[in-house]
Amino acid sequence: MKPLFVLLLSTAWTLSAAQHYYQGLMDYLENRLLAIEDRMLLWHDESHRHHTEMKDLRKLAAEAVDTLKNHHGSLAKNLEGAAARVDRIEREMDFVESQTSPRACANTADKVVEQGAWGLQESRGEAEDEEWEEISSTVSDCVEIISGIRSVKILKRVGSPKGMWTRDPRSSKVYVFNGTSGDTVYQFSSVRDFSGSPGVEGSKPFRLPSEWAGPGSAVYNDYLYYVKQEADTDVQVVKYDLLAGEETETAIFPVESRATVYDLNPETVADLAADDEGLWLLYAPSDSEPSISLAKMDAATLDIEQIWDTRCPRENAEAAFVVCGTVYVVYNTRLASRSRVQCVFDVNDMVVSEEAPLLYFPRRYGAHASLKYNPEEKQLYGWDDGYQIIYRLTMKRKLLA
Template sequence: MPYMPVCMFVQTIRPKEGWQVYSSAQDADSRCICTVVAPEQNLCSRDAKSRQLRQLLEKIQNMSQSIEVLNLRTQRDFQYVMKMESQMKGLRSKFRQIESNRRTLLTINFQELKGKMNELQPLIPVLEQYKTDATLISQFKEEIRNLSLVLTAIQEEIGAYDYEELQQRVLGLEGRLRNCMNKLTCGKLMKITGPITVKTSGTRFGAWMTDPQASPKNNKVWYMDSYTNNKIVREYKSVSDFVAGVESRTYNLPFHWAGTNHVVYNGSLYYNKYQSNIIVRYSFEIGRVMTQRALESAGFHNVYPYTWGGFSDIDLMADELGLWAIYATNQNAGNIVISQLDPLTIQVLNSWNTEYSKRNAGESFMICGTLYITNSHLTGAKVYYSYSTKTSTYEYMDIPIHNKYFHMSMLDYNARDRELYGWNNGHQVLFNVTLFHIIKNDDES
């Protein structure tokens, strides 16, 4: 799939249908560096033009093989025709002999003529098949000519490269894009696209996640069904194993969890202990609880949940800057409090009080130290409010999010994948995010 790098401000981009602004970058003086416009993820693997080109090429190859078979058959038939022509000439000579001496040669020549006619008899169906084959060859040639015109038009549209060369160019562009993305620092949320439905399983409520701190080769998935009365965490070695239902391991936690707002960070699961404001850190490698600590003044057990309830009072999440807890307190009048946590000790490093009611929030997620809040867990939801911990300021927004299955009970950002993981009414889904970035200079630490 080719990418289209252009240089202009993101507000002016008008990509074609099926394409989106993947990321934009500007320097420290707010001058545009570049914008990457790329196909949406759910279209990358099935580009219409590439698929059509492959199908046409395969069809032409099949037709070429058929024509070759027909050509061999007609060459064989041609030998029969040549033989028949020679025999016809012999028959004409025999007829002249019979005409000149009917009496003496009549009996002998008649028998000989009868034998020749018997030899020619099998050639009659051969001639009929030859006519049919010739017609088919003509039709094939016409169809190939039409297909060649279509292929030429497609080649002119996507560039004068054969398919293998296009693949190599795509790999090169993807490598350059990855290198470019490695230079991008944190960005502001501009757009949410999707979702892509990964799997349909479990109850209406649950959580699934990967570890944003894991190495690129580690693609384990963790799955936690329901919002209460459960302690079983299922592990899968990859997303493909998750889709296929091939478990690699299960963990029986020592405490039930509350809500669906858990997070896996650097090999540990962080979750809210049922009927408490205690956060538990459970190590998957060691298989036991490493730390547990109460989140001071945090409401719990449906005191300050999201709009859908489900004991979703305390939302644990991670982004590019670390581990976070989102909750509400009486001291902040039930409005959302953002706290950054130490991943090892679960101690609060810093806190910010917002003015957005926790009970009026559908879901929330952190990207680059900014909290983004949706206004509902139902259809028609949008990212309505954001709070920057860097500037301690808030902003009202209007970024739609497609609630495909009508009820969202989990929405969490993964900084490694740069995607939103969602539990959408028993469907595990992924959303793609478009961020507006600032380029990091090479001399910056």
């Protein structure tokens, strides 16, 4: 009987211990579940808060974007208005220049061409009331300086964005150099023939004995002068007889092969110019030289007579020309805008700084690849993004410094 009592007592104790153990386990699990529920409630509250903040942020961002769009629209309208005002100011400047400048000179050979659509006054229908004044083309004392641009004529568009065209003062023939290098030159009998021809058809093309490099050639008294350079060889100036069709003189010029005279037109190795006083060459002695140099050349022998440092910077220069011994350097920007004469150098020291013209070209298509002066007509022949343009100049006498 006693052993049975002990057994029952042991069993009861074991059951009590097991019940106590499972009760503790249940309490632990219940506490853990309560903790998890609390964490879930906290996460839910945090998630709701973040969701609300995100909605508010989205709303603020949408409002900011709308505000920026409104500001962008207003800025775009302001820029359009500013561009329109700038264009209007440029047109007004051109109009004032055309009204205040003295009458330019012209020759009877070009009257038919000029009556087509010349310049700013004719665009207002006033050309029919005018008669062009004919004067002698010889400048005896050569003491003139440019005072302004009288009018502009966009003749046509032929060929590449860069090139050169010019007219021989002696024969009135027109020569077209398409591109920045080649051995072919297109010759027309007159500006009128060139203007009326489709492209270069109707021209008299001829091939040179060597390729010309850059749009820096010049035509002077039935001779063509052009720059020759092959690979990294020396720069040469070649004289070509247009009547005989043969090369007559060649001169090596002290220019580094990699140097270019104009920063905005690196294809121009050197630039030849002809005016009332003869033949000139604009060049850069080396690529490290910051300014443009000028050389007076003997048109017959190509000998160098004298050299000057113009102190006109090469940076942002696009072209230059020489009138009566005075160099006019034309500048622009990388993003082509309105070309302007910003540096003037006179070899005779007759132009004082106060007299130098602040000359702006009417805004056209891009930047000039070349500008060639014709001393007989007092006109510039420009090549601008493939367009052939004639600028008629007004002149005044130089003042002694």
